[in-house]
Amino acid sequence: MGRAGSAGRRGGRPKAGPAPTDDGRGTAHRRDAVPAGTxxxxxxxxxILFYTDGLSEARDTExxxxxxxxxxxxxxxxxxxxxxxxxxxxxxxxxxGKAPDDDSALLLIEVRGPLAAPAGGV
Incomplete structure (x- = not known):
């Protein structure tokens, strides 16, 4: 699965920027990448958008x-x-410039109400 991105609404800007090792395609395509906890x-x-490499590896004509x-x-x-x-x-x-030629899965999750505190408190 590709790296999770965030498209938050607060302030009209995304909440999170790219990770230091992110080249725009996410990090899952690199076998040596160890995702840091965020x-x-x-x-x-x-x-929050979750996606597979079908999205991050789509290429333009160049x-x-x-x-x-x-x-x-x-x-x-x-x-x-x-x-x-x-x-x-x-x-x-x-x-x-064409229809998708790779499979991709996209999952967009939206928070619609207050989040409950985790069991045990954090």
């Missing part, structure tokens, strides 16, 4: 990889999650 506090309206961190956040911020994912898929098709 913790974020999520609030109502925040969204061979450049789809820049997930730069392009996904603005597309995923507003509207229903289903519509946001449709916008993302359409953007990938425009970027690559």
């Amino acid at each position: 913790f974020r506090t999520l609030g109502v309206g925040d969204r 061979g450049a990889f789809y820049p997930v961190l730069q392009r996904a956040a603005p597309l995923l911020r507003d509207g229903r999650p289903e519509d946001a994912l449709n916008r993302l898929r359409a953007d990938v098709a425009v970027f690559t």
Whole structure:
């Protein structure tokens, strides 16, 4: 699975930037990559995108990889999650100039209410 990104709504900006070793494709494609632990506090309206390499390894006609961190956040911020994912898929098709030729899985999670405290407290 690809690296999780965040397209939070607060302040109209993504909540998290790229990891220091992130080249825009996530880190799962590198066998030597060891993801560092990152913790974020999520609030109502925040969204998290989980994706596979079908998204991060999509290429344009010149061979450049789809820049997930730069392009996904603005597309995923507003509207229903289903519509946001449709916008993302359409953007990938425009970027690559063709229909997807690799399988991809996209999961957009949105916090819709207050989060309960974890059992045992943290």
